[in-house]
Amino acid sequence: xxxxxxxxxxxxxxxxxxxxxxxxxxxxxxxxxxxxxxxxxxxxxxxxxxxxxxxxxxxxxxxxxxxxxxxxxxxxxxxxxxxxxxxxxxxxxxxxxxxxxxxxxxxxxxxxxxxxxxxxxxxxxxxxxxxxxxxxxxxxxxxxxxxxxxxxxxxxxxxxxxxxxxxxxxxxxxxxxxxxxxxxxxxxxxxxxxxxxxxxxxxxxxxxxxxxxxxxxxxxxxxxxxxxxxxxxxxxxxxxxxxxxxxxxxxxxxxxxxxxxxxxxxxxxxxxxxxxxxxxxxxxxxxxxxxxxxxxxxxxxxxxxxxx
Amino acid sequence: xxxxxxxxxxxxxxxxxxxxxxxxxxxxxxxxxxxxxxxxxxxxxxxxxxxxxxxxxxxxxxxxxxxxxxxxxxxxxxxxxxxxxxxxxxxxxxxxxxxxxxxxxxxxxxxxxxxxxxxxxxxxxxxxxxxxxxxxxxxxxxxxxxxxxxxxxxxxx
Numbered sequence: 001x002x003x004x005x006x007x008x009x010x011x012x013x014x015x016x017x018x019x020x021x022x023x024x025x026x027x028x029x030x031x032x033x034x035x036x037x038x039x040x041x042x043x044x045x046x047x048x049x050x051x052x053x054x055x056x057x058x059x060x061x062x063x064x065x066x067x068x069x070x071x072x073x074x075x076x077x078x079x080x081x082x083x084x085x086x087x088x089x090x091x092x093x094x095x096x097x098x099x100x101x102x103x104x105x106x107x108x109x110x111x112x113x114x115x116x117x118x119x120x121x122x123x124x125x126x127x128x129x130x131x132x133x134x135x136x137x138x139x140x141x142x143x144x145x146x147x148x149x150x151x152x153x154x155x156x157x158x159x160x161x162x163x164x165x166x167x168x169x170x171x172x173x174x175x176x177x178x179x180x181x182x183x184x185x186x187x188x189x190x191x192x193x194x195x196x197x198x199x200x201x202x203x204x205x206x207x208x209x210x211x212x213x214x215x216x217x218x219x220x221x222x223x224x225x226x227x228x229x230x231x232x233x234x235x236x237x238x239x240x241x242x243x244x245x246x247x248x249x250x251x252x253x254x255x256x257x258x259x260x261x262x263x264x265x266x267x268x269x270x271x272x273x274x275x276x277x278x279x280x281x282x283x284x285x286x287x288x289x290x291x292x293x294x295x296x297x298x299x300x301x302x303x304x305x306x307x308x
Numbered sequence: 309x310x311x312x313x314x315x316x317x318x319x320x321x322x323x324x325x326x327x328x329x330x331x332x333x334x335x336x337x338x339x340x341x342x343x344x345x346x347x348x349x350x351x352x353x354x355x356x357x358x359x360x361x362x363x364x365x366x367x368x369x370x371x372x373x374x375x376x377x378x379x380x381x382x383x384x385x386x387x388x389x390x391x392x393x394x395x396x397x398x399x400x401x402x403x404x405x406x407x408x409x410x411x412x413x414x415x416x417x418x419x420x421x422x423x424x425x426x427x428x429x430x431x432x433x434x435x436x437x438x439x440x441x442x443x444x445x446x447x448x449x450x451x452x453x454x455x456x457x458x459x460x461x462x463x464x465x
Contacts, residue, residue, distance in 0.1 A: 045323065072327075084331040086333075
């Protein structure tokens with residue numbers, strides 16, 4: 001082989017290698033992007049409006065004169081300021097705030113916490129507490145601010161209303177464990193899926209929500225066996241599959257949680273949920289070690305949190 | 309972190325928003341407008357032909373207390389003052405009575421304040437006070453008495 005031929009072959013070989021790397025990189029990157037777009041739900045319940053029933057120039061509520069006034073303003077997404085001016089004992093006004101869920105997952109407003117001095121009473125009228133806001137939806141909260149007789153003239157009093165909101169990430173064990181808090185699915189719906197899962201699984205036999213809660217409870221605590229922790233995540237994965245939260249045909253790269261290819265997937269960088277479940281079921285009866293349970297737990301955990 | 313360590317993440321995201329409230333209370337104040345020319349003894353003693361007695365007016369410890377001093381007076385010396393006061397606060401008030409404290413064996417003080425009214429901030433009202441020096445008054449003594457405006461917040465009964 002001449003020198004020219006050798007160089008040509010080397011260059012062609014290099015091109016092929018680079019092309020292969022490029023294709024591989026491209027697929028990997030694409031998978032990441034797709035997964036990312038599916039996984040990254042976000043929460044974003046913000047204040048969008050604030051007002052009162054006694055702005056300046058309006059007759060005081062319950063009286064015949066315009067003496068006090070009450071204004072509210074959205075300072076930023078997370079903060080509303082309310083100011084009562086020239087207030088006096090028995091003066092009161094209603095404060096209205098609108099919260100909008102600009103996120104991608106439903107949010108539930110938890111118990112509203114109100115802190116005020118004894119001279120000021122703040123009550124939540126139409127409760128925000130416990131309200132659920134779907135993505136794109138808004139809710140209005142009303143608070144009554146009342147100045148008590150103990151209030152002194154020429155004073156400044158402050159109060160704070162703290163509105164916490166939370167969202168259960170759809171599909172985590174916590175989501176399923178708290179099924180009766182968010183009521184995304186009825187008990188009947190869940191138990192119907194549990195029966196289907198139990199019928200097709202060698203790992204799982206829960207057929208009632210009580211059984212399901214027991215599986216999740218067994219995984220709690222720092223000393224919970226790795227097998228119990230795996231079963232909790234796997235049950236969540238199966239429920240996600242049965243409920244359509246996870247797409248059975250979507251591709252997942254499990255090479256992160258399973259670098260040693262314990263599950264034996266044909267294409268671990270692009271395995272369908274159905275293939276992963278099948279691989280996990282295939283481990284039943286093989287007496288996995290603690291590390292192997294941890295691998296399966298990590299795979300299911302990543303699936304439930306949409307990080308793969 | 310603890311939950312994560314347990315391996316069963318609750319999957320809980322949380323955020324908190326706040327309403328920060330400030331309540332500025334107004335003031336319910338009245339003040340006497342000190343004007344000695346409001347008395348009918350601007351020289352010659354009323355009812356007499358000489359200028360002997362007189363009164364002086366001054367604000368007390370707070371602006372709703374007026375101190376009235378009868379100077380160089382004598383038994384039967386009498387006069388009337390039409391005194392003005394105004395709402396110097398930011399909250400309407402209701403004026404109920406004028407409370408007077410005076411040495412009743414030396415002086416007799418009465419007043420006419422009219423019906424109970426509501427005064428808006430800046431608004432004025434007058435009260436006429438009648439002063440009579442009794443026979444028991446001692447010579448060479450100035451007698452001072454106070455007039456305090458009893459008022460309540462406008463929305464109180």
